[in-house]
Amino acid sequence: MKPKLHIGVLALQGAFGAHTEALRKCGAEVRLVRAQEDLSGLQGLVIPGGESTTMSNLLVASGLSEVLKRLCQDGFPVFGTCAGMIMLAETILDGRADQVSLCALDIEIRRNGYGRQNDSFEQDIIVHSFDTPFHALFIRAPVIEAIGSDVEVLASWGDRPVLVRTANILACSFHPELVSDLRIHKIFLSIVENFSVTNPR
Amino acid sequence: MATSSTRSVTGSFPVKRGLAEMLKGGVIMDVVTPEQAKIAEDAGACAVMALERVPADIRRDGGVARMSDPEMIQGIQAAVTIPVMAKARIGHFVEAQILQALGVDFIDESEVLTPADEAHHIDKFKFTTPFVCGATNLGEALRRISEGAAMIRSKGEAGTGNVVEAVRHLRSILGDIKKIGTADSAELFEWAKRLQAPLSLVQEIAETGQLPVPLFCAGGLATPADAAFAMQLGASSVFVGSGIFKSDNPALRAKAIVEATTHFMDADVLARVSTGIGAPMTGIGMDEINQRYAERGW
Numbered sequence: 001m002k003p004k005l006h007i008g009v010l011a012l013q014g015a016f017g018a019h020t021e022a023l024r025k026c027g028a029e030v031r032l033v034r035a036q037e038d039l040s041g042l043q044g045l046v047i048p049g050g051e052s053t054t055m056s057n058l059l060v061a062s063g064l065s066e067v068l069k070r071l072c073q074d075g076f077p078v079f080g081t082c083a084g085m086i087m088l089a090e091t092i093l094d095g096r097a098d099q100v101s102l103c104a105l106d107i108e109i110r111r112n113g114y115g116r117q118n119d120s121f122e123q124d125i126i127v128h129s130f131d132t133p134f135h136a137l138f139i140r141a142p143v144i145e146a147i148g149s150d151v152e153v154l155a156s157w158g159d160r161p162v163l164v165r166t167a168n169i170l171a172c173s174f175h176p177e178l179v180s181d182l183r184i185h186k187i188f189l190s191i192v193e194n195f196s197v198t199n200p201r
Numbered sequence: 202m203a204t205s206s207t208r209s210v211t212g213s214f215p216v217k218r219g220l221a222e223m224l225k226g227g228v229i230m231d232v233v234t235p236e237q238a239k240i241a242e243d244a245g246a247c248a249v250m251a252l253e254r255v256p257a258d259i260r261r262d263g264g265v266a267r268m269s270d271p272e273m274i275q276g277i278q279a280a281v282t283i284p285v286m287a288k289a290r291i292g293h294f295v296e297a298q299i300l301q302a303l304g305v306d307f308i309d310e311s312e313v314l315t316p317a318d319e320a321h322h323i324d325k326f327k328f329t330t331p332f333v334c335g336a337t338n339l340g341e342a343l344r345r346i347s348e349g350a351a352m353i354r355s356k357g358e359a360g361t362g363n364v365v366e367a368v369r370h371l372r373s374i375l376g377d378i379k380k381i382g383t384a385d386s387a388e389l390f391e392w393a394k395r396l397q398a399p400l401s402l403v404q405e406i407a408e409t410g411q412l413p414v415p416l417f418c419a420g421g422l423a424t425p426a427d428a429a430f431a432m433q434l435g436a437s438s439v440f441v442g443s444g445i446f447k448s449d450n451p452a453l454r455a456k457a458i459v460e461a462t463t464h465f466m467d468a469d470v471l472a473r474v475s476t477g478i479g480a481p482m483t484g485i486g487m488d489e490i491n492q493r494y495a496e497r498g499w
Contacts, residue, residue, distance in 0.1 A: 013463060
């Protein structure tokens with residue numbers, strides 16, 4: 001049997017519980033991350049949806065922002081959903097002036113770009129490597145306005161990318177943790193697996 | 202490659218419940234002005250509740266408490282980027298229609314306002330905007346969920362700065378969920394009857410071991426310790442009403458409560474954030490109040 005992958009879920013605020021459940025269903029060992037010492041021995045990190053301004057405050061207060069920035073620079077696998085994708089983005093539009101970013105993903109992102117809660121929606125989307133559509137929930141979701149040349153688009157909705165990847169960073173504007181379909185979490189776990197082969201713990 | 206349908210669905214139950222999920226592990230703060238809303242957002246609130254008077258003042262002033270002035274709600278919506286909630290009276294579906302038209306992100310059908318209907322809560326399935334409702338026990342929680350609530354909160358005595366009632370509600374709801382987890386299938390019928398709740402929801406709890414929607418704590422929270430207490434008891438987030446802006450130093454206290462809610466298991470962090478934040482609201486004992494809001498709604 002393959003050894004279990006050890007994945008952290010950033011648990012400062014937001015949907016960390018739903019991600020934990022999804023990752024466990026995929027067979028991963030999951031630990032909630034609230035402080036620097038929680039990161040030791042992990043092979044990948046998920047940054048969940050929630051409020052990016054709240055998470056930004058708590059990242060600074062806990063001293064995690066610099067540590068996570070370095071991890072991203074070193075090629076550590078990180079998966080950000082919704083607010084988690086905002087945290088990873090190089091450029092944040094309509095954010096707060098003091099909002100921190102891990103600057104790990106060369107995209108320009110607009111907070112709440114799809115509107116308020118009344119505009120939140122469910123939609124089947126096409127993910128290029130899947131043979132059937134993926135049912136996506138967009139909750140006060142951010143819009144990707146522009147992407148850098150090294151960013152690969154794995155799925156789009158309308159004319160906007162909604163699932164993107166660069167090196168070991170994966171991010172989406174919707175919430176795969178809120179549906180029972182585990183295929184997007186599995187993409188991340190395969191990134192983690194490949195990374196771990198060349199970078200043993 | 203498969204083709205996808207082009208039709209997007211808004212206002213579905215998963216979309217409503219999804220926002221409740223995003224608010225977990227956070228603090229939702231009562232605010233009465235755009236300036237207070239900014240202070241709340243600066244401190245790390247995951248949402249604000251826009252209202253005309255905090256519960257402590259509603260209690261003091263008496264009279265009929267209604268939905269807030271739309272102009273005031275819009276002012277708060279313009280001031281912050283985080284979700285904005287607002288309260289409608291129990292049963293007052295027209296106030297809820299107006300709040301939906303204003304584009305608030307969550308509607309609280311709240312016992313803190315004067316009830317508008319003595320027999321009926323709002324049919325929340327008719328709305329695109331999600332609803333949160335209060336509950337003192339599991340039966341009440343399940344009746345609200347069966348009417349379409351996407352989030353349940355305890356119904357602690359708002360405006361008192363006294364957490365005892367919210368704790369009673371959390372313990373009652375979570376205690377019964379635990380008991381249902383050990384019940385056999387025949388006993389579930391009896392549970393549904395006793396709780397006056399739909400059997401299907403009772404069966405769902407037996408299967409999953411949890412409430413079908415997130416359970417938050419509200420009513421009487423005044424300190425970082427209160428917030429962490431609610432979280433350790435099993436709440437997923439906390440609402441803080443009068444507790445912040447009726448204290449000596451709202452900005453410091455708000456930030457401390459946010460940190461305490463995230464690091465609710467870490468007593469060292471709780472000790473640090475509880476230090477040097479000024480005096481909390483004074484608060485009142487349960488025997489000193491003449492109107493229990495929790496008795497409103499059924």
